[in-house]
Amino acid sequence: MNNSLPAPLDVKLMNLTSSLLLVAFVLLALGALAGWAMAHPLFAIRGVTVAGDVNHNNALTLRANVAPQLRGTFLTIDLAAARRAFETMPWVRRAVVRREFPNRLKAILQEHQAVGYWGAEGDSTLVNSFGEVFEANVDEVDQDELPRLDGPQGQSAQVLAMYRALLPLFGRLELSIEALELTGHGSWRAKLDTGAQIELGRGTEDEVMARTQRFLGTVTQVASRYGRTVAALESADLRHQEGYAVRLRGVSTVLPEAQKAQQK
Numbered sequence: 001m002n003n004s005l006p007a008p009l010d011v012k013l014m015n016l017t018s019s020l021l022l023v024a025f026v027l028l029a030l031g032a033l034a035g036w037a038m039a040h041p042l043f044a045i046r047g048v049t050v051a052g053d054v055n056h057n058n059a060l061t062l063r064a065n066v067a068p069q070l071r072g073t074f075l076t077i078d079l080a081a082a083r084r085a086f087e088t089m090p091w092v093r094r095a096v097v098r099r100e101f102p103n104r105l106k107a108i109l110q111e112h113q114a115v116g117y118w119g120a121e122g123d124s125t126l127v128n129s130f131g132e133v134f135e136a137n138v139d140e141v142d143q144d145e146l147p148r149l150d151g152p153q154g155q156s157a158q159v160l161a162m163y164r165a166l167l168p169l170f171g172r173l174e175l176s177i178e179a180l181e182l183t184g185h186g187s188w189r190a191k192l193d194t195g196a197q198i199e200l201g202r203g204t205e206d207e208v209m210a211r212t213q214r215f216l217g218t219v220t221q222v223a224s225r226y227g228r229t230v231a232a233l234e235s236a237d238l239r240h241q242e243g244y245a246v247r248l249r250g251v252s253t254v255l256p257e258a259q260k261a262q263q264k
Contacts, residue, residue, distance in 0.1 A: 044073055044074070044103060045070065045073065045074055045077065045103055045104065045105060046103040046104055047103075047104045047105075048063050048066070048067065048070075048104065048105045048106070048107060049100065049104060049105070049106040049107070050062050050063060050106075050107050050109065051106065051107070051108050051109070052107075052108040052109035052110060052111075053109050053110055053111035054109065054111075055091075055111060056090065056091035056111060056136070056140055057089060057090070057091055057092065057109070057111070062086070062089060062107075062109075065089060066082075066085045066086055066089070066107075069081075069082075069085040070082055070085065070105075074099060074101075074102065074103045074104075074105075077099075077105070079097050079098065079099070082097040082105065082107075083095045083096065083097045083107075086107050086109065090135075090136050090137065091111045091112055091134075091136050091140075092109055092110075092111060092112075093110050093111060093112045093128065093130075093132070093134070094109070094110040095107055095108070095109050095110070096108045112126070112128040112132070112134050112136070113128055113129045114126045114127070114128060114136070114141050114146065115127060115128060115129050115146065115160065116146050116147045116148065116149045116160065116163070117138070117146055117147070117148045117149065118133050118148075118149055118150065118156060119150055120150065121148065124136070124137070124138050126138065126141065126146075127149055127156050127159075127160055130157070131156050131157025131158075131159075131160040131161065132156065132157070133156045147163060147177055147178060147179060147180060148178070148179040148180075149163060149179070149180050149181075150179070150180075150181040150182070151181060151182035151183075152182065152184055155182055158182065159180060159181075159182050161205070162180065162182070162188065162205060162208065163177060163180045165205055165209060166180070166190065166200075166208075166209070166212060169209070169212055169213060169216055170192065170212075170216065172216065173216060173219075173220065173230050175192050175193065175194065175230065176192065176193040177190050177191070177192060177193075178191045178192060178193045179191040185202075186202045187199070187200070187201055187202045187239075188200035188201065188202070188208055192233075194230075194231055194233065195234070196233040196234055196235060196236065197234075197235045197236075198215075198235070198236045198238065199235075199236065199237040199238060199239055200212060200238050200239075201238050201239040202239075211238045211244075212238065214244075215236060215238050215244050219233065219236070219246065222246060223246075223248055226248055226251045228248045228249070228250065228251060232248045232249040232250060232251075233246060233247075233248060233249070234247040234248060234249050235247045
């Protein structure tokens with residue numbers, strides 16, 4: 001009967017060392033192969049496909065401006081960095097960038113949809129349909145009748161929401177809001193397409209809406225007392241507790257000097 005003797009300790013250590021060295025060699029070889037493959041010209045990015053909204057951006061111009069900012073090959077490129085490169089282009093709100101095997105990228109763009117001008121007259125900033133402010137060439141805006149919205153920094157979404165809430169109320173009297181401002185003191189001020197200035201006052205959207213509805217529900221009757229229509233409205237102040245004050249074109253509350261003399 002043959003009894004096998006256990007291998008000496010030094011032999012076990014040699015076998016273990018050999019195995020570890022083999023594993024290390026294989027890992028190094030795989031790493032080198034991966035590095036070679038990732039840097040190989042075969043995986044260089046050969047083109048970028050641009051899809052989605054390109055109303056204000058030419059696909060060729062986009063590729064020409066973004067391509068120099070792309071770093072790496074098809075395998076190593078940072079897609080987040082590529083996305084940010086596209087989002088720095090004018091009018092681009094969001095970009096989704098993905099790989100297309102074997103050597104292309106595809107960028108799907110979402111453009112800003114301008115719904116109003118933002119800030120003081122002459123500013124080149126716009127507000128989009130999400131209430132976000134962005135900069136662009138205002139000469140490229142297709143809509144000629146966009147309202148001008150203004151307010152404190154970070155309040156553009158609130159101003160847009162108020163504009164959208166008020167617009168149908170004035171529309172019932174065939175009036176349109178040309179400008180809406182939220183002042184630094186929290187008071188709302190509107191300018192109509194007729195040129196009339198309306199002080200809407202402070203408060204929540206519901207409070208401002210309630211005052212506006214009360215005003216619009218009676219202003220036609222008030223104007224008719226003086227033989228005028230709402231088109232003659234020059235200004236209105238809705239900040240009074242139980243009513244409002246109006247000024248109508250061609251109607252004066254100041255007595256002429258001759259009439260004053262007769263009343264003395």
